[in-house]
Amino acid sequence: MNTSAPTSRSLRPGLVLSAMLLAVTLPACGSGPGDSEDGSAAQSSGDSVDDTTDEGEDATDEGEGATDEGEDGDAADGSSESGAEGDGSADGGDSADAEASEEPEAEPAELPGGGDTLFPDRRFLAAYGAPGIPALGVLGEGEPQDAADRVKFYAEQYQEHSEEPVQPAFEIITSIAISEPGIDGNYTNALDPEVIEPWVDLAAEEDIYVVLDLQPGHASFLEQAQLYEDFLSQPHVGLALDPEWRLSEGQRHMEQIGSVSAAEINEVSDWLAGLTREHELPQKLLVLHQFQLAMISDREDIDTSHEELAILLHADGHGTPGMKTETYETLQQDLSEDIWLGWKNFYDEDSPTFTSEQTFDVDPKPWFVSYQ
Numbered sequence: 187m188n189t190s191a192p193t194s195r196s197l198r199p200g201l202v203l204s205a206m207l208l209a210v211t212l213p214a215c216g217s218g219p220g221d222s223e224d225g226s227a228a229q230s231s232g233d234s235v236d237d238t239t240d241e242g243e244d245a246t247d248e249g250e251g252a253t254d255e256g257e258d259g260d261a262a263d264g265s266s267e268s269g270a271e272g273d274g275s276a277d278g279g280d281s282a283d284a285e286a287s288e289e290p291e292a293e294p295a296e297l298p299g300g301g302d303t304l305f306p307d308r309r310f311l312a313a314y315g316a317p318g319i320p321a322l323g324v325l326g327e328g329e330p331q332d333a334a335d336r337v338k339f340y341a342e343q344y345q346e347h348s349e350e351p352v353q354p355a356f357e358i359i360t361s362i363a364i365s366e367p368g369i370d371g372n373y374t375n376a377l378d379p380e381v382i383e384p385w386v387d388l389a390a391e392e393d394i395y396v397v398l399d400l401q402p403g404h405a406s407f408l409e410q411a412q413l414y415e416d417f418l419s420q421p422h423v424g425l426a427l428d429p430e431w432r433l434s435e436g437q438r439h440m441e442q443i444g445s446v447s448a449a450e451i452n453e454v455s456d457w458l459a460g461l462t463r464e465h466e467l468p469q470k471l472l473v474l475h476q477f478q479l480a481m482i483s484d485r486e487d488i489d490t491s492h493e494e495l496a497i498l499l500h501a502d503g504h505g506t507p508g509m510k511t512e513t514y515e516t517l518q519q520d521l522s523e524d525i526w527l528g529w530k531n532f533y534d535e536d537s538p539t540f541t542s543e544q545t546f547d548v549d550p551k552p553w554f555v556s557y558q
Contacts, residue, residue: 302468312355374403401431424471448487459492490524500528528554
């Protein structure tokens with residue numbers, strides 16, 4: 187079987203290498219003021235994110251919800267309606283107070299747009315990239331609100347060609363492949379959660395789904411995913427694994443295309459499904475990026491049995507329309523029927539970039555479309 191397609195990406199040393207060099211300056215997990223400034227993933231103090239919060243902003247005004255004692259006990263004869271003496275409490279008042287103090291039962295968490303199952307109830311339209319690095323995708327070209335406005339506009343264009351609701355989304359490169367060993371020697375910069383938090387918070391406010399994309403280098407996908415457990419414990423946040431940037435021992439970025447085993451993917455899906463159950467979350471999206479069959483070994487062994495997850499194969503090929511379509515068809519060979527399909531459009535590397543109508547004319551129509 188041919189393991190590559192005409193759109194299988196050649197290594198792109200120019201634009202990508204420049205972006206990888208820029209990525210080492212972003213704040214990384216575990217970095218601090220004492221970290222080195224030798225071109226690794228260490229940050230300068232000028233690049234740090236302002237992590238101060240307005241204390242008290244979330245604090246409640248004590249007593250705001252308190253009742254005015256005695257307000258119900260001002261009957262004309264000075265006694266309570268129940269005839270109780272002394273403090274005006276009624277018979278059975280203790281139980282009434284207990285009921286009043288009970289917190290209302292929390293509503294089940296839902297996905298943006300409602301419901302607890304991802305497909306086939308909606309399709310997704312996402313902006314892809316890393317905060318502050320325009321070369322890695324459109325999501326890095328502005329602030330979170332700019333990206334929110336952009337994906338909502340995209341979704342409106344695609345809605346004209348879809349019977350299902352089109353859900354806006356961010357796909358954020360959360361750990362970025364870098365050209366230097368970095369803090370941990372793994373050739374990846376796992377961004378400090380404080381860099382990602384404004385995007386995740388705004389997405390929750392704007393009813394936007396978020397996918398955290400991992401480019402782990404020599405690290406494992408699972409250990410990097412666990413760095414962002416707090417985000418993944420939220421109902422509107424899913425996960426993406428990018429095997430192109432998963433290196434084996436002795437490999438370096440830009441020298442070859444990476445790969446991942448089905449066993450490693452299953453480790454991540456087991457953990458993610460367990461996290462979803464633990465927090466009683468709606469179904470969570472797990473995206474697998476691919477543009478060559480060799481990027482995922484033993485793909486038939488991927489575990490698709492977790493009801494807590496919807497697994498989606500995202501076709502990342504770029505080039506001419508014919509090349510992209512052939513890659514899309516190649517990736518469907520022997521693919522489990524339990525895995526959904528996604529598609530990526532490139533502004534700079536497609537010739538030309540597909541329109542919304544052309545994208546949704548692809549057969550089968552993709553469930554998740556992103557723009558880089």
